Amino acid sequence: MNTPNSSNPPVHPVHAKHSRHTAYVASRIAVNLLKLRIFIALFAIIIVFSLATENFLSTSNMLIMAKHVTVVAILSIGMTLVILTGGIDLSVGSIVGISGMAAGYLLLEGVKIGHHIVFFSPLGVTIIACVLGALIGAVNGYLITMLNVAPFIATLGMLYVVRGAALLVNNGSTYADLEGNPALGNTGFEFIGNGTILGLSMPVWIMLVLAVVTIFIARKTPLGRRIYAIGGNEQAARFSGIRTNRVKLFVYMFSGFCAALVGLVITAQLQTAHPLTGQTYELNAIAAVVLGGTALMGGRGTVFGSVIGACVISILGDGMVMCGISDFWQMVIKGLVIIFAVVVDQLQQRLQSRMVSLTA
Amino acid sequence: MNETPSEPRNMNTANVIETRALSKQYPGTAALVDVNYKVRRGKVNVLIGENGAGKSTLMKLLAGAETATSGEIWVDGQIAHITDVRSAEHHGIGIIFQELNLFPDMTVAENIFAGNELTSSGVIRAKMENHQAKVLLDRLRIPISPRTRLGDLYVGQQQLVEIAKALSKHIKVLIMDEPTSALSKTEVEILFKIIGQLKEEGVTVIYISHRLEEIMAIGDCITVLRNGRLVAEDDIANIDIPWIIEAMVGSSKKRFAFEQHAIGDEVLNVKDLALKRSNGIYAVDHVSFSVKAGEVIGIYGLMGAGRTELLESLLGAQPLALGEIELAGKAIEDLPIPKRIEAGIALVPEDRQKQGMVQLMTILENMTLSSLGKFTRRFVGSLARDKQVEAASDIVKRLAIKASSVDAPIMSLSGGNMQKVVIGKALLTKPKVLLMDEPTRGIDVGAKEDVYKTISLLAQSGIAVIYATSELDEAMAVSNRVFVMASGKLTADIRREEFDSERIVRASTPATAVV
Numbered sequence: 001m002n003t004p005n006s007s008n009p010p011v012h013p014v015h016a017k018h019s020r021h022t023a024y025v026a027s028r029i030a031v032n033l034l035k036l037r038i039f040i041a042l043f044a045i046i047i048v049f050s051l052a053t054e055n056f057l058s059t060s061n062m063l064i065m066a067k068h069v070t071v072v073a074i075l076s077i078g079m080t081l082v083i084l085t086g087g088i089d090l091s092v093g094s095i096v097g098i099s100g101m102a103a104g105y106l107l108l109e110g111v112k113i114g115h116h117i118v119f120f121s122p123l124g125v126t127i128i129a130c131v132l133g134a135l136i137g138a139v140n141g142y143l144i145t146m147l148n149v150a151p152f153i154a155t156l157g158m159l160y161v162v163r164g165a166a167l168l169v170n171n172g173s174t175y176a177d178l179e180g181n182p183a184l185g186n187t188g189f190e191f192i193g194n195g196t197i198l199g200l201s202m203p204v205w206i207m208l209v210l211a212v213v214t215i216f217i218a219r220k221t222p223l224g225r226r227i228y229a230i231g232g233n234e235q236a237a238r239f240s241g242i243r244t245n246r247v248k249l250f251v252y253m254f255s256g257f258c259a260a261l262v263g264l265v266i267t268a269q270l271q272t273a274h275p276l277t278g279q280t281y282e283l284n285a286i287a288a289v290v291l292g293g294t295a296l297m298g299g300r301g302t303v304f305g306s307v308i309g310a311c312v313i314s315i316l317g318d319g320m321v322m323c324g325i326s327d328f329w330q331m332v333i334k335g336l337v338i339i340f341a342v343v344v345d346q347l348q349q350r351l352q353s354r355m356v357s358l359t360a
Numbered sequence: 361m362n363e364t365p366s367e368p369r370n371m372n373t374a375n376v377i378e379t380r381a382l383s384k385q386y387p388g389t390a391a392l393v394d395v396n397y398k399v400r401r402g403k404v405n406v407l408i409g410e411n412g413a414g415k416s417t418l419m420k421l422l423a424g425a426e427t428a429t430s431g432e433i434w435v436d437g438q439i440a441h442i443t444d445v446r447s448a449e450h451h452g453i454g455i456i457f458q459e460l461n462l463f464p465d466m467t468v469a470e471n472i473f474a475g476n477e478l479t480s481s482g483v484i485r486a487k488m489e490n491h492q493a494k495v496l497l498d499r500l501r502i503p504i505s506p507r508t509r510l511g512d513l514y515v516g517q518q519q520l521v522e523i524a525k526a527l528s529k530h531i532k533v534l535i536m537d538e539p540t541s542a543l544s545k546t547e548v549e550i551l552f553k554i555i556g557q558l559k560e561e562g563v564t565v566i567y568i569s570h571r572l573e574e575i576m577a578i579g580d581c582i583t584v585l586r587n588g589r590l591v592a593e594d595d596i597a598n599i600d601i602p603w604i605i606e607a608m609v610g611s612s613k614k615r616f617a618f619e620q621h622a623i624g625d626e627v628l629n630v631k632d633l634a635l636k637r638s639n640g641i642y643a644v645d646h647v648s649f650s651v652k653a654g655e656v657i658g659i660y661g662l663m664g665a666g667r668t669e670l671l672e673s674l675l676g677a678q679p680l681a682l683g684e685i686e687l688a689g690k691a692i693e694d695l696p697i698p699k700r701i702e703a704g705i706a707l708v709p710e711d712r713q714k715q716g717m718v719q720l721m722t723i724l725e726n727m728t729l730s731s732l733g734k735f736t737r738r739f740v741g742s743l744a745r746d747k748q749v750e751a752a753s754d755i756v757k758r759l760a761i762k763a764s765s766v767d768a769p770i771m772s773l774s775g776g777n778m779q780k781v782v783i784g785k786a787l788l789t790k791p792k793v794l795l796m797d798e799p800t801r802g803i804d805v806g807a808k809e810d811v812y813k814t815i816s817l818l819a820q821s822g823i824a825v826i827y828a829t830s831e832l833d834e835a836m837a838v839s840n841r842v843f844v845m846a847s848g849k850l851t852a853d854i855r856r857e858e859f860d861s862e863r864i865v866r867a868s869t870p871a872t873a874v875v
Contacts, residue, residue, distance in 0.1 A: 216742065222736050222741075222743060228721070232719060233718040236729075239709050240729040241701035299718070300720055
């Protein structure tokens with residue numbers, strides 16, 4: 001009988017343990033570098049473009065780039081929460097368009113109530129457009145939660161419906177000259193796009209406030225925890241008593257709200273509402289989220305990463321324009337960058353699990 | 361005999377597999393330490409050990425599901441480089457995992473041949489697959505059509521499909537990781553017959569189980585792991601159950617004793633609860649019962665008796681369920697899951713991987729998931745980390761969860777410790793009635809005792825505990841009453857003083873032989 005005995009003598013000499021430790025430290029450094037990859041990427045493209053072009057870092061160029069960054073960043077903030085639940089929102093570009101058209105309509109034509117035509121103040125217009133964006137998001141959420149339509153299909157459908165609606169508002173035409181009329185008390189809409197507070201433009205403020213609030217929600221609140229839980233394992237979330245439908249409804253409404261803000265910002269900057277504004281913006285937003293390290297399966301990722309991802313994707317675009325790279329090559333390069341980002345992410349996942357198995 | 365012609369193999373070695381100083385590291389824990397494991401040719405090799413002792417890890421290494429941190433695996437006297445499932449199959453090693461690895465949306469036949477499809481000129485020969493699957497299933501004596509969608513089967517039947525899948529490949533070593541944990545008594549008998557048949561065909565079986573009687577009945581030799589080390593091995597003929605327990609647990613003996621405790625007023629009253637399956641047959645057939653505070657109910661029944669469906673209906677996870685449910689005097693049958701949890705009911709689900717936990721999250725995040733409201737600061741709306749840590753650490757201590765910290769990923773835990781985290785999650789909702797579906801599925805003897813102890817503690821604190829199980833001993837272990845279910849009906853309600861195994865088993869047999 002061979003009853004319980006002491007452990008087997010160690011077969012491996014000390015150096016095996018040592019080399020394992022070295023391997024562990026090496027992969028740990030690699031993983032940490034990979035985690036910072038989006039910052040490294042941002043830093044790298046800024047260096048490259050400031051060397052390649054003369055006035056890349058000039059104030060005027062920075063202002064232009066900030067405009068572009070804010071658009072992608074605000075969309076990607078909303079998109080991040082949607083993707084964290086394991087969903088996707090393809091309708092944001094169209095919501096950008098209709099929100100601008102709604103603002104143009106309210107400023108120029110007003111709303112008929114009885115025999116009167118009521119004009120809203122710019123603040124009122126802003127609120128109405130944002131509510132509209134959230135409502136369209138609510139329709140997305142309703143289709144997905146109550147009618148069980150796959151997020152891709154539901155929001156793809158809404159992409160067409162909402163774009164069509166934006167075109168219908170003014171029969172495909174734009175609303176130009178949105179300065180407002182002092183007599184009607186609706187001047188100053190421009191402020192949301194071009195105004196500045198403490199030297200920073202309004203869009204930048206909107207982006208910063210939105211980012212801070214969303215990061216707080218994602219990291220510090222029960223809602224955020226539930227968003228991650230649904231993306232991680234929806235069935236377990238349901239059995240844990242999480243109101244999965246409500247959480248999903250929220251993320252789509254929030255995404256719609258963010259898109260509406262972008263529509264307002266662009267319309268105010270141009271003083272013109274164009275029904276085709278925002279076409280394909282959803283793709284940039286998704287790309288920014290993916291670049292920022294969020295998994296499309298949901299459950300893993302950060303809002304902050306998406307904001308930096310938005311910086312990378314739009315600065316990359318602007319920089320290539322300034323370098324005189326042809327449109328066609330720009331698309332190729334952008335696409336390769338996105339694919340590369342996902343490949344690197346997979347590499348990080350694999351290294352991390354290897355690291356886990358190396359931990360002593 | 362299925363031998364690869366390329367390599368000359370020594371078929372005369374007594375051991376078909378040998379591992380040399382095999383080690384596997386996970387974060388914070390050494391799952392396996394320098395294990396020299398021998399698998400005897402043509403025998404049923406029992407592998408046993410407490411929860412987290414490293415059994416599953418060792419099997420995953422042999423089956424190529426994971427790779428070792430260091431050490432060697434020898435097959436037929438030759439060193440084998442097993443890097444993935446395919447190379448393990450090449451060496452003739454097949455495995456039935458503890459957690460099912462099947463595709464619910466494919467048919468039974470498609471599942472059996474997944475990865476090894478029968479083709480001619482690149483086209484799948486569905487007819488032939490169905491035919492061969494039928495032959496296999498007939499050998500297993502399960503009356504399931506190979507064309508059935510797998511997701512429509514019960515867990516026990518799915519497990520048999522998994523066995524059929526392993527047998528469809530030409531293997532000489534079959535690893536069974538707790539094959540009987542979800543099987544009914546008759547299904548276990550079928551399985552044992554199959555094992556006998558395999559032995560006659562010269563197939564070596566590695567058999568992991570926690571059911572000691574079963575091991576004594578089916579095993580030829582036994583190996584015991586403890587804390588990742590091989591601590592004992594012998595022939596079954598030489599040993600007895602106390603030997604196994606001593607080797608597994610070490611010196612300290614953990615025997616559980618039922619403690620009588622105070623029972624309060626009625627807390628749960630169920631009237632005419634019914635749930636129809638999509639095929640029109642009742643999964644829960646007009647069940648009525650009442651449970652008092654502090655009472656422990658063990659629900660016993662065979663696979664498909666409706667235990668899981670009953671518990672899920674109580675929680676609200678079965679929206680089509682009809683009937684009246686009164687919790688502490690409040691009707692809850694129309695409430696959604698979150699409201700019922702609020703009212704004081706909680707479920708520890710049967711399938712912890714799929715329904716119990718979020719794999720990407722930490723222990724702490726998983727544990728607080730059902731009760732986030734309690735950890736939220738007023739006005740700011742943010743989660744108070746210190747409160748969460750306090751609550752999670754308290755549960756870790758109370759349930760003796762083995763973890764490096766509450767911030768460790770839940771996937772770094774062993775199955776039994778994962779289960780404790782899921783139980784902890786339910787406890788944090790402060791339930792009046794705690795439902796547990798197969799609370800010790802895939803858990804070893806030592807951790808089972810912990811779970812039973814927890815159940816008793818909860819009952820003493822006034823919580824009513826209702827647990828469903830397919831193990832007779834477990835149903836009677838800590839319960840004040842045993843409910844027996846058969847074909848969706850509640851066929852017996854027996855008080856502890858009147859516990860009688862025979863009566864319970866008889867009540868669990870469906871009146872009309874469906875199978």
